[in-house]
Amino acid sequence: xxxxxxxxxxxxxxxxxxxxxxxxxxxxxxxxxxxxxxxxxxxxxxxxxxxxxxxxxxxxxxxxxxxxxxxxxxxxxxxxxxxxxxxxxxxxxxxxxxxxxxxxxxxxxxxxxxxxxxxxxxxxxxxxxxxxxxxxxxxxxxxxxxxxxxxxxxxxxxxxxxxxxxxxxxxxxxxxxxxxxxxxxxxxxxxxxxxxxxxxxxxxxxxxxxxxxxxxxxxxxxxxxxxxxxxxxxxxxxxxxxxxxxxxxxxxxxxxxxxxxxxxxxxxxxxxxxxxxxxxxxx
Amino acid sequence: xxxxxxxxxxxxxxxxxxxxxxxxxxxxxxxxxxxxxxxxxxxxxxxxxxxxxxxxxxxxxxxxxxxxxxxxxxxxxxxxxxxxxxxxxxxxxxxxxxxxxxxxxxxxxxxxxxxxxxxxxxxxxxxxxxxxxxxxxxxxxxxxxxxxxxxxxxxxxxxxxxxxxxxxxxxxxxxxxxxxxxxxxxxxxxxxxxxxxxxxxxxxxxxxxxxxxxxxxxxxxxxxxxxxxxxxxxxxxxxxxxxxxxxxxxxxxxxxxxxxxxxxxxxxxxxxxxxxxxxxxxxxxxxxxxxxxxxxxxxxxxxxxx
Numbered sequence: 001x002x003x004x005x006x007x008x009x010x011x012x013x014x015x016x017x018x019x020x021x022x023x024x025x026x027x028x029x030x031x032x033x034x035x036x037x038x039x040x041x042x043x044x045x046x047x048x049x050x051x052x053x054x055x056x057x058x059x060x061x062x063x064x065x066x067x068x069x070x071x072x073x074x075x076x077x078x079x080x081x082x083x084x085x086x087x088x089x090x091x092x093x094x095x096x097x098x099x100x101x102x103x104x105x106x107x108x109x110x111x112x113x114x115x116x117x118x119x120x121x122x123x124x125x126x127x128x129x130x131x132x133x134x135x136x137x138x139x140x141x142x143x144x145x146x147x148x149x150x151x152x153x154x155x156x157x158x159x160x161x162x163x164x165x166x167x168x169x170x171x172x173x174x175x176x177x178x179x180x181x182x183x184x185x186x187x188x189x190x191x192x193x194x195x196x197x198x199x200x201x202x203x204x205x206x207x208x209x210x211x212x213x214x215x216x217x218x219x220x221x222x223x224x225x226x227x228x229x230x231x232x233x234x235x236x237x238x239x240x241x242x243x244x245x246x247x248x249x250x251x252x253x254x255x256x257x258x259x260x261x262x263x264x265x266x267x268x269x270x271x272x273x274x275x276x277x278x279x280x281x282x283x
Numbered sequence: 284x285x286x287x288x289x290x291x292x293x294x295x296x297x298x299x300x301x302x303x304x305x306x307x308x309x310x311x312x313x314x315x316x317x318x319x320x321x322x323x324x325x326x327x328x329x330x331x332x333x334x335x336x337x338x339x340x341x342x343x344x345x346x347x348x349x350x351x352x353x354x355x356x357x358x359x360x361x362x363x364x365x366x367x368x369x370x371x372x373x374x375x376x377x378x379x380x381x382x383x384x385x386x387x388x389x390x391x392x393x394x395x396x397x398x399x400x401x402x403x404x405x406x407x408x409x410x411x412x413x414x415x416x417x418x419x420x421x422x423x424x425x426x427x428x429x430x431x432x433x434x435x436x437x438x439x440x441x442x443x444x445x446x447x448x449x450x451x452x453x454x455x456x457x458x459x460x461x462x463x464x465x466x467x468x469x470x471x472x473x474x475x476x477x478x479x480x481x482x483x484x485x486x487x488x489x490x491x492x493x494x495x496x497x498x499x500x501x502x503x504x505x506x507x508x509x510x511x512x513x514x515x516x517x518x519x520x521x522x523x524x525x526x527x528x529x530x531x532x533x534x535x536x537x538x539x540x541x542x543x544x545x546x547x548x549x550x551x552x553x554x555x556x557x558x559x560x561x562x563x564x565x566x567x568x569x570x571x572x573x574x575x576x577x578x579x580x581x582x583x584x585x586x587x588x589x
Contacts, residue, residue, distance in 0.1 A: 005382060012374060013371050084369075085365070085368060087358075089363070089382075089386035090386055281336050
């Protein structure tokens with residue numbers, strides 16, 4: 001259970017850092033602010049709208065929070081030399097990677113719970129029809145999203161030998177998978193068809209297109225989220241696979257498969273990070 | 284019983300051989316000083332013993348466990364004071380020690396350990412504000428957690444004032460009395476004689492000597508010095524002295540003739556030669572080889588006397 005001690009120490013350490021409080025403060029502002037928007041717009045179904053705004057904020061901020069919290073987790077200890085304490089004590093390198101993932105996840109959980117508690121207050125005050133289960137589901141989703149980006153960042157952090165490389169790696173992955181990834185299926189489509197696809201509203205996309213799109217962590221998470229946050233009633237266009245692809249929805253575009261992709265985005269980066277860290281020469 | 288044993292241990296970094304053909308044996312219950320100048324391969328050896336760095340050839344056994352493949356078992360029974368460590372700036376001294384105790388699964392009282400190393404008053408302070416010496420004490424307290432059978436201390440006295448270094452030596456003695464083996468590295472010879480049963484001296488990745496300090500002094504032809512003060516320095520005395528058997532160097536300085544003798548028994552012959560030359564001898568003193576001389580002889584290339 002060494003990883004539990006490492007996680008606890010890491011949480012205590014991170015909890016005394018400015019990061020946690022900045023993250024929590026930012027989340028509270030976002031959650032409270034975004035959930036208040038529907039009341040200003042005086043829309044119908046304000047609770048559903050509030051959740052939708054909340055989800056948008058979470059999807060924007062949590063990846064950055066996860067990457068920021070994670071990128072220095074392991075390599076920071078290598079640079080400061082405290083890794084010599086960690087590994088001079090009877091801890092395995094697996095304990096270190098697991099402990100870090102767990103400790104930082106706890107930071108995300110605490111920050112999210114506090115922020116969502118404030119958000120719940122705002123929503124209960126402004127709107128009728130608070131659906132506790134939907135709200136908790138979105139909170140759980142937030143934590144899972146945090147876990148995905150923490151895993152990516154800690155995987156990178158465990159793989160490299162300097163903070164600079166960790167920043168470059170994390171930024172590179174973020175830009176590749178969350179910024180430019182959309183253009184990958186677009187490019188393939190253009191090469192095959194000689195024209196640009198219509199992404200939403202028409203239901204004419206080939207199934208592979210949506211699959212490639214969903215290989216990005218952000219898109220896979222969104223595919224799961226639209227089941228939790230009932231955006232179908234809220235958004236004017238159909239965002240689900242059924243509304244986007246031509247013909248039957250194949251199994252790999254069902255929500256559970258998006259869940260598999262999400263799990264892979266948690267498991268694979270941390271596994272690669274561990275594999276590289278376990279062979280690292282710590283001189 | 285053997286606490287540490289290495290067999291043709293080797294570590295290369297690219298083309299650099301940090302440690303070569305190292306055969307070392309440290310017995311249980313002894314205090315072993317691992318000496319050598321910076322960059323001689325001491326830390327690399329310790330890093331291999333602790334599993335931080337895998338050997339490129341050979342093997343090491345610590346407390347009966349293979350250092351590369353059974354590192355966890357090694358570290359469970361070993362207390363480590365690493366070199367170039369960093370503290371967790373935001374955590375208190377007590378939290379550091381508590382963490383070490385938890386990882387060891389031990390039942391020590393963190394405050395008791397902190398008071399042993401003289402940090403009782405700083406238990407609630409964040410380690411980020413500690414001086415180098417305090418950090419060193421903190422790391423030592425962490426190493427002591429769980430009554431380890433073996434203490435591996437890498438440059439333990441670095442950053443400590445003479446008083447701190449003395450306190451550390453006292454704790455080392457207490458630990459040995461408890462039955463622990465202590466393996467520590469140092470690049471300063473002076474700190475070693477007081478507590479070491481045996482020393483190993485590294486130079487350029489190789490073990491160049493391994494014995495008790497007394498035997499090393501005896502075996503090594505470390506020069507003792509004869510200093511003769513005279514009213515005037517006679518002509519040709521340098522050549523005359525250098526011609527004598529056992530004289531390795533002569534330094535003449537303003538009425539003072541310093542003769543380096545590779546064999547102490549040749550002092551009389553050298554003194555006779557000075558007296559024969561006609562100079563009046565005003566004072567004679569001799570200097571036995573110091574530890575530093577011994578260390579220097581072992582860790583620098585031997586130079587031919589001019």
